[in-house]
Amino acid sequence: MSLDRGLGGPLRVINLGLQVFADDLRAAGVPVVQVDWRPPAGGDPALVALLARLEDDED
């Protein structure tokens, strides 16, 4: 089954994060731009809160 079905045009993907999704899409012939993204501080809410308190000033 074509991945393009129902999208009204050829599928082009920007994949954020897990490389394996991009690999699978590429294997299926879909053009993919992979963005190496991970959640800040591994998603740890306590660390994210600390980081928010230490943001650059708008100066």
Place this chain on the structure above:
Amino acid sequence: MGIREANAEALRRIVDAEPVLVDCIPAADALGLEPRVVLHAGPPIAWEAMCPTLQAAVIGALRHERWAASAEDAARAAAGGDIRFEPCHHRGAVGPMTGMITRSMPVLVVENRAAGNRAHATINEGLGKVLRFGASDASVLARLAWLQQEAGPLLGRALRASGGIALRPLMAQALTMGDEMHQRNVAASSLLLRALLPSLVRAGSGEALARVVEFIAGNDQFFLNVAMAVGKAATDPAAGVAGSTLVTTMARNGTEFGIRVAGCGDRWFTAPVNTPAGLYFPGFSAADANPDMGDSAIVETIGLGGMAMAASPAAARFVGAGGLEEALAVTEEMREIAAGEHPHFRIVTQRDRGAPVGIDVRRVVTTLVTPVINTGIAGRTPGTGQVGAGTVRAPIACFTAALEALATARQSAGQGVAR
């Protein structure tokens, strides 16, 4: 001062340093070291918590100073509270591996002419059985005595007569010649010897001169201790820049890894140290490796060592980190946690981009990318010496602890409330 401004100021102080090698004098004079004081690498540590290799080095240092007649006497004195232990960093110095400094040892003096401060490091003893790796047999003690009585004084006379050797241009050149100045110092050592020779020849003569020249020429890592003193001379002025989240110190004592951050002054943030991974000399394996040691990671805080891996594919091979491609990737990764690029230390393999410098605690915690440190690997059995070379990561817990302290300090200072 806001964080952005504070970090810009701390980074400016680090990269604008003008280090000059000016002297070599006994630690008693340079650092005011008292009798029965032993300086060690890394954050503060008590005798009981020291790994056997560090304890063995302490025993060697006490015997060198003749504060103990035998190894047994030395161990008893150290355990009994007769000896005061302090980090080198608390006394204006840095030491590789175990980092032993006692009062009679000669120390190289680096003056930062941009900020007016000085930093110090012992003379690198060479490879094989040496005190910094915890060896202390008769050959080690004989070399320490020679450094104290002959090499140190001659180097001091030569350096004073030279008016000082400017190190920033020398290091920038060595970086383009393939040194990252942690595990590869062959270019920097050669350039330094070339700069030193005229003054050495005028200051010494005969066999004494020949011995010193032979010693320097025979040690590819001679410059490491100089680079470390440069690191300390450059980062000390950034310590205490209120609000700055940049790392000013990374150091290990074989038990704990410690960092200090500009905005928190002299406070240490520690975590259990990792063990390096790398390549081993013939006859040794990972089972022989001691956990990470030394103040030498100060060079990573100024954009050298692992931060500048891309400048030194040869060092990458030596530490088992691959070749050129892997070296490029390490420095690229380090750019994610650095506040800027060094305007003087440039990397030819990366189109002359500046080395990543100014490790930002916030970036480390955000990305969970920890600094890569190139390092020698000490044997875990005292007296073995160096068993290999590798890389090691700074533990993330140091950075999360520092982040918490910085956030608390910012709250106390009432900054970031009104926008």
